[in-house]
Amino acid sequence: MVVKGMEIPAYDPRVTWTQAMSYMITARGGCHLQGGYSAPIAFCAGYGEFPGIKSEGAALIARNFAYQNTAYDVLGVCAFAGFSVTLDEYANMLNDVTGLDLKTSDLETVSRRVLTLERLFNLLCGFTIDDDWLPERFYQDPIAVEEGMVVCPADEFRAMRAEYYESLGWDERGVPRAATIRELELDTIIDPAEFERMMALPPSPAASARPGGHGQHPQECPA
Numbered sequence: 001m002v003v004k005g006m007e008i009p010a011y012d013p014r015v016t017w018t019q020a021m022s023y024m025i026t027a028r029g030g031c032h033l034q035g036g037y038s039a040p041i042a043f044c045a046g047y048g049e050f051p052g053i054k055s056e057g058a059a060l061i062a063r064n065f066a067y068q069n070t071a072y073d074v075l076g077v078c079a080f081a082g083f084s085v086t087l088d089e090y091a092n093m094l095n096d097v098t099g100l101d102l103k104t105s106d107l108e109t110v111s112r113r114v115l116t117l118e119r120l121f122n123l124l125c126g127f128t129i130d131d132d133w134l135p136e137r138f139y140q141d142p143i144a145v146e147e148g149m150v151v152c153p154a155d156e157f158r159a160m161r162a163e164y165y166e167s168l169g170w171d172e173r174g175v176p177r178a179a180t181i182r183e184l185e186l187d188t189i190i191d192p193a194e195f196e197r198m199m200a201l202p203p204s205p206a207a208s209a210r211p212g213g214h215g216q217h218p219q220e221c222p223a
Contacts, residue, residue: 001135004029004127011039013134014143014152016052017160021062024157025132025164025174027118033079036065053147055156059163070111112168113184116176119168120190124198129174132161175199 001008006029013020022035032039038061071087072079075094087104095102122131134152142149162172169180178192 001137002030003134004131006030008032012143013138014053014150015145017055017058017152017157018052018062018065020134020138020152020157021059021160021164022065024134024161025062026066027115027122033069034066034073036062036069037079037082038062038065053145053150055153055160059160060167062160063164063167066115067108067111070114071107074107074110074114109184113186115168116170116180116184117186117189119170119174119176120181120186120195123175124195129161132174 003023004027008023008030009032011019011032013023016039018036018038019032022032022038023030026035028034068082068087069079071090072082075090077085077090087107091102091104091107094100134157138152139154139157140151142151161174165172165174168176169183170176176186178196181187181190181192181195
């Protein structure tokens with residue numbers, strides 16, 4: 001039971017759909033830390049507004065957990081401390097040490113930049129939307145829970161995956177848009193038009209227009 005070659009941990013995605021999103025979409029594959037550790041809240045914390053098997057809001061909750069845990073990785077702190085220490089508090093601690101004036105939203109932007117850079121790398125290594133998917137067993141074999149017999153409904157999971165992509169500024173294939181690459185200043189690392197050429201995609205109007213600004217390069221777009 002693997003995603004992108006990594007075995008999933010103990011938390012069954014059929015009964016925690018936010019955790020399932022983490023397994024599916026993050027760069028590392030079936031990991032409960034990189035993309036967010038939501039299973040304990042869904043299972044253990046008694047959050048009535050946080051049901052395990054509900055598609056509405058699940059993609060954005062999973063995205064927010066990915067922001068949180070990516071920020072922990074960048075800061076070099078323990079993910080488990082996140083059960084009691086918020087990103088606001090980490091931002092304040094970082095400001096005290098560095099003299100910066102960061103807010104939670106700034107840390108989330110850093111996380112989005114990291115997640116998008118990892119996505120670009122994986123795409124150039126040959127990963128596609130098809131790799132952002134659970135093993136078929138989870139869509140076909142039901143498991144007994146309090147609510148009854150449940151599976152991961154494939155159509156709802158495709159819709160959640162698309163919502164997750166959109167929330168990060170990626171297109172329906174999970175490919176970061178040219179505007180997102182520029183917004184996150186990743187065009188200093190890879191030019192959007194060059195990225196599309198390397199992906200063997202036709203240059204989009206957004207990539208070819210190349211308005212002036214930070215990180216823009218003077219050379220012609222590839223034909």
